[in-house]
Structures are given as C-alpha cells and as structure tokens.
Amino acid sequence: MKILFITANRVGDAVLTTGLLAWMVEHYPGARFTIACGPYGKDLFVATPRLDKLIVMKKKKFNGHWLDLWKQCIGTEWDLIVDIRNSIVSRLLRAKKRAIHKGSSGAHKVVDNGAVLGLNPPPDPHIWITPEATREASRLLPDDGTPILALGPAANWPPKQWPVGYFIEFVRMMTAEGAPLAHARVMILADAHERSQIEPLLQSIPEGRRIEIIGRDLQTAAACLKRARLYVGNDSGLMHMSAALGTPTLGLFGPGYPDVYGPWGKNCALARTPETRAQLIAKLAHPGAREPNLMDTLTVENAVAAAKALLARTA
Numbered sequence: 001m002k003i004l005f006i007t008a009n010r011v012g013d014a015v016l017t018t019g020l021l022a023w024m025v026e027h028y029p030g031a032r033f034t035i036a037c038g039p040y041g042k043d044l045f046v047a048t049p050r051l052d053k054l055i056v057m058k059k060k061k062f063n064g065h066w067l068d069l070w071k072q073c074i075g076t077e078w079d080l081i082v083d084i085r086n087s088i089v090s091r092l093l094r095a096k097k098r099a100i101h102k103g104s105s106g107a108h109k110v111v112d113n114g115a116v117l118g119l120n121p122p123p124d125p126h127i128w129i130t131p132e133a134t135r136e137a138s139r140l141l142p143d144d145g146t147p148i149l150a151l152g153p154a155a156n157w158p159p160k161q162w163p164v165g166y167f168i169e170f171v172r173m174m175t176a177e178g179a180p181l182a183h184a185r186v187m188i189l190a191d192a193h194e195r196s197q198i199e200p201l202l203q204s205i206p207e208g209r210r211i212e213i214i215g216r217d218l219q220t221a222a223a224c225l226k227r228a229r230l231y232v233g234n235d236s237g238l239m240h241m242s243a244a245l246g247t248p249t250l251g252l253f254g255p256g257y258p259d260v261y262g263p264w265g266k267n268c269a270l271a272r273t274p275e276t277r278a279q280l281i282a283k284l285a286h287p288g289a290r291e292p293n294l295m296d297t298l299t300v301e302n303a304v305a306a307a308k309a310l311l312a313r314t315a
Helices: 011-015 018-027 061-073 109-115 131-140 164-175 192-204 218-225 237-244 277-284 300-313
Strands: 002-006 032-037 051-056 080-083 098-100 148-152 185-190 210-214 230-234 249-253 268-272
Touching: 002 018, 011 237, 018 032, 018 080, 018 109, 032 061, 051 061, 131 218, 148 164, 148 237, 164 192, 164 300, 185 192, 185 218, 192 210, 210 218, 218 237, 230 237, 230 300, 237 249, 249 300, 268 300
Parallel strands: 002 032, 002 080, 032 051, 080 098, 148 185, 148 230, 185 210, 230 249, 249 268
Antiparallel strands: none
C-alpha cells in the first residue's frame, strides 16, 4: 500500500497533523509513506516508520513548488492520498482514494485534521525521534535527577511574545528554594536568529544551570523536550512539539486563538491575557502604535499559578 501525505508548511501546523499520520502508521501496517512538507518542519517526519520518501517543498514563484511535487508523484498510482493543504496536486494524481482537508470549521486544528479521515475523537499528535537525536539529548542533558524547566521565550510575531522580563521573574519564582522546581536547570529553546531578543533571559540564568538549545534541528529539540519536567512558552511550533511529546506544557496566549491553536493533550494547560482578542488587536490600530506588546497583561503571578496547577496535576 502506498500513501502520499501532504502536510502543513509551518512547524506548529505540521505538528498538529502528525496524529493523523501516526493513526495511519498503526492502522495500515503494510503501508509505505511518502510525505510532502515545508522546509521548516521536515525534521518532524524523518523518523516516520516505513518512510519511503520525504519531499521538501521549497516555495517557488508562480506556485512552482506544487508543479515540482506533481512531477515527483505522477509516476505512482497511490492507494491513498491524504492532503492537509487541499491542493490541486492531490486531484491530478492517480489514486484509489483521496482524503482532502476542506477548511477550518472553527474547532481545534487537531479536530479538523482528524475529520479528514472521519476520526472522532481525533488522534493525538505524535513525533517520532531518531536514535541519533536521543543520543545527542543524553549528551546535552545527563540524567542526574535534577528537574528541567524548558522555556520557549521567542515568537514569530513580537506582539504575541510574553515580555522577556516576565520570563526572568517566572524562572526566579519557579526555581527558588521551596518552589515546585527548586534549583531546576533551565533549558532555553529558540532559533539562532532569535538569540538577540532573548539574551537578557539567557544572561539571568547562572551558567551552571542554563542549557541552551538554540539553532538546533527539531529532532534534537524534540529529544531534549521529552526530558523536561515542564515546558512554558509562547504560542509557537515548540509549544505544539512539547505537547505532542507528552511533556507537561503551559501555553501562553494573548492575541492568538487558543480554542483553535492551544496545546493539545492531557498534560497541557493555558494561561492567557484577560482581554478578548478583539480588544488586543484594537491596540494595533491605535494611532502611533508600532506593534505594541499584547502579552504584558498576562501577569507572572497568573502564569506561575497555572504552572503550579499543571505540575500538581501531572505529578
């Protein structure tokens, strides 16, 4: 059986499709998979069982990346094509069966993705990790019994980034003597280009307790996240990765859509600003506004309370 899986481009969206892929791996034990994805999320799929080919679609002018995908797939008669992108390509290939995403219903993305194959309840996202990444995580994070607090302090849009100073105070409160993660090591995860925006946080953590996973591939990041006692971060791909790995995950939300993009799983929780999305976005339209921070009304105290409750629930 040959299955073509066309998944999302962005990391977070791609993670939220992995439950569908994991369900097919389990329920079609003889199937071989070809996966088409964007360049940013490709590492998420390299360890997929029975993977025949990983096609990385780099965006080109005039939708040339879709033409490239068609050329690479036209020679195969597919038993099943699952297309999360609702692309024309899946309709122009030979296939015995097609399952195509029809668009957002307003439900959580995981629910909408599960509906592509008629799965209710939807399967939870899942990330397979390579042995190489596991070994690298063991090297970076020796298992000495010290808990690890993982942080995702960056964001791809500045208004939805919790202020770095808040992260600094959060770490102080959560790792102080008598706190739930007293003396924990602090693991910071980010892309290489995001280092400058989180530098004050890095400098606030003593070198002996600081772990920097910055500019690393997603397989290494995933293997490290799996070892954390708690992950706290902005609405991002890292947040969804942590949730998919089963790590207790606290997502920090302001102007995002937590009902649609919140962290998915039994070990997850949310902390969000008190304003509605409309009230937050209105700040951007204020005369003279230059991307004000829309997360500063989420207090450190509220985030700490949510983190403590999540730790107690997942103990």
